[in-house]
Amino acid sequence: MSSAAVLVLTASFLASAVEAVEALTIVLAVGITNGWKTALLGVAAGSLVLLALVVGIGPGLVQFIPLSSLRILIGVLLLIFGLQWMRKAIRRAAGLQSLHDEEAIFARNVAALGTDPNKNDIEWSGFVVAFKGVFLEGLEVAFIVLTFGADGRESFLPALYGALLAFLVVTVVGIAVHRPLAKVPENGMKFVVGIMLVAFGTFWGGEGIGVEWTLGDYMIPVLIAVYAAAAVVALAIVKQTSASRAALAGKAGA
Amino acid sequence: MKYITGFAAFWYDFIVGDSVVLAIGGAAVLVLGALLVHWDMRGVAEVALPAIIVGTLGLSLRS
Numbered sequence: 001m002s003s004a005a006v007l008v009l010t011a012s013f014l015a016s017a018v019e020a021v022e023a024l025t026i027v028l029a030v031g032i033t034n035g036w037k038t039a040l041l042g043v044a045a046g047s048l049v050l051l052a053l054v055v056g057i058g059p060g061l062v063q064f065i066p067l068s069s070l071r072i073l074i075g076v077l078l079l080i081f082g083l084q085w086m087r088k089a090i091r092r093a094a095g096l097q098s099l100h101d102e103e104a105i106f107a108r109n110v111a112a113l114g115t116d117p118n119k120n121d122i123e124w125s126g127f128v129v130a131f132k133g134v135f136l137e138g139l140e141v142a143f144i145v146l147t148f149g150a151d152g153r154e155s156f157l158p159a160l161y162g163a164l165l166a167f168l169v170v171t172v173v174g175i176a177v178h179r180p181l182a183k184v185p186e187n188g189m190k191f192v193v194g195i196m197l198v199a200f201g202t203f204w205g206g207e208g209i210g211v212e213w214t215l216g217d218y219m220i221p222v223l224i225a226v227y228a229a230a231a232v233v234a235l236a237i238v239k240q241t242s243a244s245r246a247a248l249a250g251k252a253g254a
Numbered sequence: 255m256k257y258i259t260g261f262a263a264f265w266y267d268f269i270v271g272d273s274v275v276l277a278i279g280g281a282a283v284l285v286l287g288a289l290l291v292h293w294d295m296r297g298v299a300e301v302a303l304p305a306i307i308v309g310t311l312g313l314s315l316r317s
Contacts, residue, residue: 072284077269079307080280084271087314139268201280202303209288211299223304230308238315 012162026133029109034126042130075205082197279310
């Protein structure tokens with residue numbers, strides 16, 4: 001397996017694990033409140049619609065859009081998506097935005113759904129919540145796998161394997177612990193994945209517009225290192241700025 | 255109409271998220287890169303692309 005394929009697999013695994021943990025939290029809340037029949041039916045329906053979408057759109061992308069145009073499209077999407085993840089992770093790490101709290105989300109969902117006294121019946125409101133949870137979180141994963149796969153290189157299978165492995169690991173751990181996976185370092189994973197998506201977005205987008213990278217595929221790890229360094233510096237600046245603002249506000253209040 | 259609005263809102267949230275700067279910056283950086291390539295400044299584009307992307311991230315963190 002090439003170094004680029006390993007990087008794609010890692011990025012896909014981490015991104016999918018983050019989304020799978022979020023979907024698991026919602027499904028667990030539905031299962032516990034409305035019964036497992038409702039939750040699993042929602043999971044099955046959400047997965048089927050997602051699969052149909054991926055199978056329907058995926059091959060068409062490669063067949064009908066020229067590769068250079070596709071690379072530009074992939075590049076733009078990966079850049080936007082990756083930069084969003086990086087920004088969110090930096091703001092969360094700096095304390096400007098609350099961390100993703102699976103326990104709180106779980107409690108909120110349980111309270112909203114209420115306990116169904118007859119858990120053997122299908123509760124349609126719970127079904128919709130489980131369906132949406134799986135479909136929407138899965139859509140982000142499908143987006144990442146499709147964009148990696150649509151590059152037309154040997155990237156689709158590593159991306160797909162990474163996503164499948166993540167879902168397998170999260171599902172097995174979720175079944176074993178039977179509660180939200182609150183200890184997963186979601187923000188750290190988002191930070192790493194964001195950096196990797198931006199690096200791939202730069203590389204493929206650049207190739208799409210005609211940039212010939214001097215280092216070839218080895219430019220990907222270089223870009224990862226550059227963006228990681230930039231993210232660390234950005235985090236330090238954001239932390240320092242927010243601390244200065246807090247100190248100023250404290251002085252003004254005193 | 256309700257469904258069309260909902261559909262548009264979903265994709266807006268999915269692509270743009272909570273920072274318009276990143277959505278515009280992500281697309282603009284490749285447009286700028288394409289112009290550099292067009293003007294035969296490929297070497298400059300190789301350095302400019304990551305630099306502008308880092309700048310875009312910095313700008314989005316200020317807002």
